[in-house]
Amino acid sequence: MRPTMTDVAAAAGVGLGTVSRVVNGDPAVSPAMRERVQAAIDATRYRRNELARSIRPGQTSTTLALLLGDLTNPFYARMAKAAVAVAGDAGYAVLLSTADEDPAAEQRAVSELVGRRVAGLMIVPDQGDHAYLAPEVELGTPVVFLDRPATGIEADVVVIDNERGSADAARHLIAHGHHRIGVVVAPSYYTTGRRLRGFRRALREAGDQLDNSLVRHLDVGSAEASAAAVADLLALPDPPTAIFATTGFLSQGAVLAMRGREHEVALVGFDDFPLAELLPVPVTVVAGDAAAMGEQAVRLLLARIAGESGPAHRTVLPTRLIERGSGEIHA
Amino acid sequence: MRPTMTDVAAAAGVGLGTVSRVVNGDPAVSPAMRERVQAAIDATRYRRNELARSIRPGQTSTTLALLLGDLTNPFYARMAKAAVAVAGDAGYAVLLSTADEDPAAEQRAVSELVGRRVAGLMIVPDQGDHAYLAPEVELGTPVVFLDRPATGIEADVVVIDNERGSADAARHLIAHGHHRIGVVVAPSYYTTGRRLRGFRRALREAGDQLDNSLVRHLDVGSAEASAAAVADLLALPDPPTAIFATTGFLSQGAVLAMRGREHEVALVGFDDFPLAELLPVPVTVVAGDAAAMGEQAVRLLLARIAGESGPAHRTVLPTRLIERGSGEIHA
DNA sequence: GCGCCAGCTGGAAAGGTTACCAGGAAACGT
DNA sequence: ACGTTTCCTGGTAACCTTTCCAGCTGGCGC
Numbered sequence: 036m037r038p039t040m041t042d043v044a045a046a047a048g049v050g051l052g053t054v055s056r057v058v059n060g061d062p063a064v065s066p067a068m069r070e071r072v073q074a075a076i077d078a079t080r081y082r083r084n085e086l087a088r089s090i091r092p093g094q095t096s097t098t099l100a101l102l103l104g105d106l107t108n109p110f111y112a113r114m115a116k117a118a119v120a121v122a123g124d125a126g127y128a129v130l131l132s133t134a135d136e137d138p139a140a141e142q143r144a145v146s147e148l149v150g151r152r153v154a155g156l157m158i159v160p161d162q163g164d165h166a167y168l169a170p171e172v173e174l175g176t177p178v179v180f181l182d183r184p185a186t187g188i189e190a191d192v193v194v195i196d197n198e199r200g201s202a203d204a205a206r207h208l209i210a211h212g213h214h215r216i217g218v219v220v221a222p223s224y225y226t227t228g229r230r231l232r233g234f235r236r237a238l239r240e241a242g243d244q245l246d247n248s249l250v251r252h253l254d255v256g257s258a259e260a261s262a263a264a265v266a267d268l269l270a271l272p273d274p275p276t277a278i279f280a281t282t283g284f285l286s287q288g289a290v291l292a293m294r295g296r297e298h299e300v301a302l303v304g305f306d307d308f309p310l311a312e313l314l315p316v317p318v319t320v321v322a323g324d325a326a327a328m329g330e331q332a333v334r335l336l337l338a339r340i341a342g343e344s345g346p347a348h349r350t351v352l353p354t355r356l357i358e359r360g361s362g363e364i365h366a
Numbered sequence: 367m368r369p370t371m372t373d374v375a376a377a378a379g380v381g382l383g384t385v386s387r388v389v390n391g392d393p394a395v396s397p398a399m400r401e402r403v404q405a406a407i408d409a410t411r412y413r414r415n416e417l418a419r420s421i422r423p424g425q426t427s428t429t430l431a432l433l434l435g436d437l438t439n440p441f442y443a444r445m446a447k448a449a450v451a452v453a454g455d456a457g458y459a460v461l462l463s464t465a466d467e468d469p470a471a472e473q474r475a476v477s478e479l480v481g482r483r484v485a486g487l488m489i490v491p492d493q494g495d496h497a498y499l500a501p502e503v504e505l506g507t508p509v510v511f512l513d514r515p516a517t518g519i520e521a522d523v524v525v526i527d528n529e530r531g532s533a534d535a536a537r538h539l540i541a542h543g544h545h546r547i548g549v550v551v552a553p554s555y556y557t558t559g560r561r562l563r564g565f566r567r568a569l570r571e572a573g574d575q576l577d578n579s580l581v582r583h584l585d586v587g588s589a590e591a592s593a594a595a596v597a598d599l600l601a602l603p604d605p606p607t608a609i610f611a612t613t614g615f616l617s618q619g620a621v622l623a624m625r626g627r628e629h630e631v632a633l634v635g636f637d638d639f640p641l642a643e644l645l646p647v648p649v650t651v652v653a654g655d656a657a658a659m660g661e662q663a664v665r666l667l668l669a670r671i672a673g674e675s676g677p678a679h680r681t682v683l684p685t686r687l688i689e690r691g692s693g694e695i696h697a
Numbered sequence: 698g699c700g701c702c703a704g705c706t707g708g709a710a711a712g713g714t715t716a717c718c719a720g721g722a723a724a725c726g727t
Numbered sequence: 728a729c730g731t732t733t734c735c736t737g738g739t740a741a742c743c744t745t746t747c748c749a750g751c752t753g754g755c756g757c
Contacts, residue, residue: 037505050707085482087421087743106447116437131462151416174368290644310641313621381737418713
């Protein structure tokens with residue numbers, strides 16, 4: 036159906052090897068011959084078959100895989116966008132796969148991707164054990180974890196500085212006079228745990244203390260669950276003067292619950308989200324650089340593909356506190 | 367490096383063909399033999415090489431390609447998520463590529479993808495000519511366009527009903543007593559043109575007329591540009607009582623510009639966006655079903671891959687008016 | 698002028714899989 | 728009991744590309 040090198044060779048009346056050399060820009064071919072073959076390539080509309088190319092031994096395909104939970108989360112969308120861009124610049128395509136936080140689905144997806152002989156795997160891991168990846172890594176498929184490390188295997192990882200970011204949030208609230216702070220914590224594993232820890236520690240270092248009765252651990256990380264928890268907190272006899280939400284979705288839920296009482300309660304959230312500055316009361320956020328995370332992951336992968344074999348790298352990206360004036364106590 | 371069928375055959379002491387049959391679930395193999403081979407597969411950790419598999423004649427790879435402009439746009443993110451999910455269910459992986467609205471980049475990306483012998487292409491096309499795709503389609507790679515049709519080639523397309531959706535928006539505003547309506551139009555080609563047309567026609571059908579001096583065509587589709595244009599409209603001696611924004615980003619810019627005057631001016635926007643209901647004044651939107659668009663595109667592609675060869679399909683998905691109470695005139 | 702080297706070209710093998718063909722054994726019918 | 732059919736298995740070719748090797752030609756040095 037599609038023209039092959041053989042077709043081009045026949046059209047140009049040359050050998051197969053010569054066509055290959057021209058296609059790959061091998062300098063060991065005379066200008067006249069190059070021109071003749073190129074004409075045949077154009078005439079036949081030949082396009083090199085990357086698949087056939089990468090079944091050769093030692094050859095690794097020029098495709099990376101990105102496996103993540105939810106593309107609808109703007110953080111992951113930005114991450115994916117950056118990863119695709121950087122990979123594309125290096126001549127790599129990106130196979131996108133989703134696992135929706137389901138360990139079994141993740142494992143199935145990895146199996147699919149490995150079957151396609153991707154040159155490297157980028158994974159936003161869930162809390163399950165990732166020892167099952169060891170044979171793949173051993174067989175030469177490098178793996179990079181994003182946003183959170185994985186248990187059961189040692190591999191490169193790119194995370195943001197959850198603790199420091201949360202500490203910044205805590206200090207921001209303290210500086211604005213808050214002592215009674217409610218916290219909504221998403222049911223995640225690594226990131227939210229770190230965020231709570233960093234927040235708590237910063238308070239302690241400031242001579243303050245987090246009131247555990249004001250910390251709500253949610254069963255699901257949805258805005259609705261957060262809204263319910265925050266409403267509950269605000270209904271207390273002695274409600275908190277500020278809320279810290281550990282994820283973007285939770286912040287949105289908090290905004291929902293604070294409707295009409297925006298000026299009584301301050302809100303700081305982890306993860307920036309679009310429109311945060313347009314809300315009735317602008318929300319101060321701790322922003323992680325999703326694009327940098329995606330870029331760094333690709334770079335790590337490319338280095339491993341190129342043969343780098345040192346110990347696992349751990350990249351910790353800084354966060355940025357974006358103050359949007361939600362700190363003052365108005366009540 | 368990685369175990370191959372030959373390794374499995376050697377381990378099990380059987381022929382290559384038998385291994386292939388077991389791997390592919392061919393029923394013409396005795397249970398005893400199946401078990402023996404399966405044991406060897408498990409022992410060697412064999413995984414079928416999809417690349418080698420798909421270079422065979424007639425065989426098409428089990429990979430689809432999705433080429434879009436901006437993954438950061440929540441509409442496209444939802445679309446991509448749905449497409450990946452549906453494709454995955456059918457055993458297809460999705461190669462994600464971005465073109466950032468640049469015709470040259472798009473063409474380069476398509477070339478890359480075709481080189482990887484994807485079984486089908488999903489493209490969110492920009493305004494350039496797409497005749498260059500004709501040879502690919504002829505050579506058996508089906509193409510589906512999403513969100514907007516492409517010129518220069520006949521292919522399946524999935525769009526939303528831009529005109530009817532905008533007409534709904536117009537009727538909504540009329541029903542709430544608006545006659546002086548400002549419109550911000552993004553510099554896009556197909557969608558925004560349709561939206562403006564549908565909006566204008568609905569007004570005319572209601573015996574009203576769109577004042578062209580209140581229609582602002584933007585050079586860029588950013589929130590900032592929209593904010594500037596809306597601010598300009600609101601600064602008129604006789605400002606509009608309502609704004610219609612033709613895209614989600616433009617709506618957000620309008621919200622920005624309307625700050626502090628939310629209760630004087632109504633806002634209706636095309637495209638739903640997160641947090642629209644949390645804004646100072648909830649924004650009524652015309653929502654297209656991005657997920658349905660992605661799903662339908664994959665389905666069309668799979669049908670074509672399966673051999674369907676009729677004329678091009680044109681799927682027009684309905685929109686939904688989500689009223690969030692922004693219609694009343696408060697001034 | 699002859700030999701040698703460099704430069705260029707052609708051919709063949711390999712890589713992992715599938716499809717097809719042939720062959721062997723067992724079972725069944727007569 | 729013999730022939731035939733069915734069931735199962737093994738081997739081989741083909742897919743498209745790259746790599747390696749061999750061979751050829753022309754040029755240059757001595």
